[in-house]
Amino acid sequence: xxxxIYDALTRLARRLRGPSARLLxxxxxxxxxxxxxWAFEIGEKGASERMILRRRADxxxxxxxxxxxxxxxxxxxxAALAHAVPLPGVAHVCDESDGLGEAIILRFxxxxxxxxxxxxxxxxxxxxxxxxxxxxxxxSSIHCMAVPVGAVLPTERAREVLxxxxxxxxxxxxxxxxxxxxxxxxxRSAPSDGPAVLLHGDFRNGNxxxxxxxxxxxxxxxxxxxxxxxAEDLGWLCVNSWRFGHPERPVGGFGDYEMLxxxxxxxxxxxxxxxxxxxxxxxxxxxxxxxxLGMYNxxxxxxxxxxxxxxxxxxISETEIDLLxxxxxxx
Amino acid sequence: xxTHPNTFEILGAVIQWIEExxxxxxxxxxxxxxxxxxxxxxxxxxxxxxxxxxxxxxxxLAQWLKRSGELEELTRELCDRLRSGEVDxxxxxxxxxLRSNTLxxxxxxxxxYRHSRSG
Numbered sequence: 001x002x003x004x005i006y007d008a009l010t011r012l013a014r015r016l017r018g019p020s021a022r023l024l025x026x027x028x029x030x031x032x033x034x035x036x037x038w039a040f041e042i043g044e045k046g047a048s049e050r051m052i053l054r055r056r057a058d059x060x061x062x063x064x065x066x067x068x069x070x071x072x073x074x075x076x077x078x079a080a081l082a083h084a085v086p087l088p089g090v091a092h093v094c095d096e097s098d099g100l101g102e103a104i105i106l107r108f109x110x111x112x113x114x115x116x117x118x119x120x121x122x123x124x125x126x127x128x129x130x131x132x133x134x135x136x137x138x139x140s141s142i143h144c145m146a147v148p149v150g151a152v153l154p155t156e157r158a159r160e161v162l163x164x165x166x167x168x169x170x171x172x173x174x175x176x177x178x179x180x181x182x183x184x185x186x187x188r189s190a191p192s193d194g195p196a197v198l199l200h201g202d203f204r205n206g207n208x209x210x211x212x213x214x215x216x217x218x219x220x221x222x223x224x225x226x227x228x229x230x231a232e233d234l235g236w237l238c239v240n241s242w243r244f245g246h247p248e249r250p251v252g253g254f255g256d257y258e259m260l261x262x263x264x265x266x267x268x269x270x271x272x273x274x275x276x277x278x279x280x281x282x283x284x285x286x287x288x289x290x291x292x293l294g295m296y297n298x299x300x301x302x303x304x305x306x307x308x309x310x311x312x313x314x315x316i317s318e319t320e321i322d323l324l325x326x327x328x329x330x331x
Numbered sequence: 332x333x334t335h336p337n338t339f340e341i342l343g344a345v346i347q348w349i350e351e352x353x354x355x356x357x358x359x360x361x362x363x364x365x366x367x368x369x370x371x372x373x374x375x376x377x378x379x380x381x382x383x384x385x386x387x388x389x390x391x392l393a394q395w396l397k398r399s400g401e402l403e404e405l406t407r408e409l410c411d412r413l414r415s416g417e418v419d420x421x422x423x424x425x426x427x428x429l430r431s432n433t434l435x436x437x438x439x440x441x442x443x444y445r446h447s448r449s450g
Contacts, residue, residue: 028359175403175407175410177406177409178433181419181420181429183414184416184419185419185420188419240446240447240450243445245443245445246445247445247446248447307366308362308363311366311370311373314441315441317433317436317437318437318440318441320429320436321430321434321444321446322450324426324429324433325446325448325450327420327426329448329449329450
C-alpha cells in the first residue's frame with residue numbers, strides 16, 4: 001500500500017507543481033476509524049511545500065458513525081474559511097487520475113494536536129486561558145454558516161441521535177446498567193427541538209491545532225459535520241474524556257463553561273443554556289461509550305486486528321463514571 | 332499449581348521484556364507496545380481484584396434487588412428494569428449502587444482516570 005501511495009504522490013507532485021517537482025518526504029500520520037492521514041512534501045529542494053493527504057481507508061470501519069465523503073468535507077472547509085474559521089486550505093480534490101481513491105489534499109499547518117500536551121505542557125501555559133474563548137467564537141461562526149451549495153448534510157436532533165446509538169448498543173447484547181440508565185434518562189429529558197444549525201460534529205481537544213502564541217490555528221476532521229442542536233458541539237467539547245486528566249477545567253481540560261458561553265454570545269448569537277449544554281455533554285459520554293464498544297466489536301468480528309481496538313472497550317467504565325457524576329449532579 | 336513462576340511473575344516478565352525492546356521499535360510499534368503493557372497491567376489488576384470485585388458487586392445487586400442469583404443474571408434484571416422505566420434516577424439507592432460497582436470496574440480498567448463529582 002505504501003508504495004502505491006508514494007507513486008501516486010509523485011505523480012501528484014508533477015500535477016500540482018510542474019514536471020520537475022518531486023516527492024521529497026512522506027509519512028503516515030494516523031489511521032483513524034475510516035480515514036487515513038499522510039503528511040508529505042513536494043516540489044524541489046529549496047522550493048517545496050508541505051501538505052496533508054486525507055483519504056478513505058481501504059477497510060471501512062463498523063458503521064458506528066456517519067461520515068461525510070471527502071468532496072463534501074472540502075466544500076465545508078472552503079465555506080468555513082470564508083467565515084473566518086481557522087483552517088487548512090484545500091489544495092486539491094483528488095479525481096480518478098490521481099489514483100488515490102477518495103482523497104483530498106490540504107495545506108500543512110504547524111501546530112500541536114495532542115490534547116495531553118495542550119492541557120499539560122508548560123509551553124502552552126500563556127495561551128491556555130484563551131482557548132475556551134477561541135472555541136466559543138469558532139463554534140458560533142460555524143453555527144452561523146449556511147450549508148454550502150452542493151453539500152448534503154444529515155440532520156439529527158437529540159431523539160434521533162439517541163435512537164441511532166441505542167440501536168448499536170442493543171445489537172451487541174451488552175448489559176451495562178449505567179448505559180441503560182443514561183439512555184432512559186436522556187430520552188425522558190430530551191430538550192425540545194430548536195433550529196438545526198450546521199455543526200462540526202467532532203469539535204474537541206485533539207481535533208484542532210494549537211500554536212503556543214496564537215492559540216487555535218486550524219480546526220480539523222470535519223467528516224462528522226451535520227445539522228442539529230448547537231448545544232451538541234458545545235457539549236461534546238466538554239466531555240471529560242477529552243479533558244486529559246484535568247476534570248476541573250470542563251472545556252477541553254483548559255477552560256470554564258462561562259468563558260466558552262460568553263465568547264459564543266459575544267458574536268451576537270444566543271448561546272444555548274448551560275443545562276442544555278450539560279444534557280449534550282452526557283449524550284457525548286454515552287455516544288463515546290457506544291463508539292468504544294464499536295471499536296471492540298470491529299476487532300472481535302475480525303474486521304480490524306490492531307491491538308488498541310479491543311483495549312478501547314475498557315474505556316467504557318470511564319464514560320460510566322462520567323455519566324454517573326452528571327446524573328448525580330442533576331446534569 | 333505452579334508457583335515458580337506464578338501468574339503475576341509471568342505477566343511481570345513479559346511487561347519487562349516489552350519495555351526493554353521498546354527503544355528499538357518504530358513509532359507505530361512503540362505506541363502498540365505501550366498499549367500491550369497497559370493491557371497486561373489490566374490483566375494483572377483483574378487477577379488481583381476481579382474475584383472480590385465481582386463478589387462485592389453481586390452482593391450489592393442482590394441486596395438492592397432483594398433476591399439472590401449469579402452476577403450476570405442480576406445485572407440483566409437491573410438492565411431490564413431500567414429499560415422498562417420501572418426504576419430511574421430517583422429510585423432510592425440506585426445511583427449509589429451504580430457508583431460503587433462502576434468505581435470497582437474503573438479500578439481494574441483505568442485506575443488513573445481522573446473525573447469530578449461536579450461532572
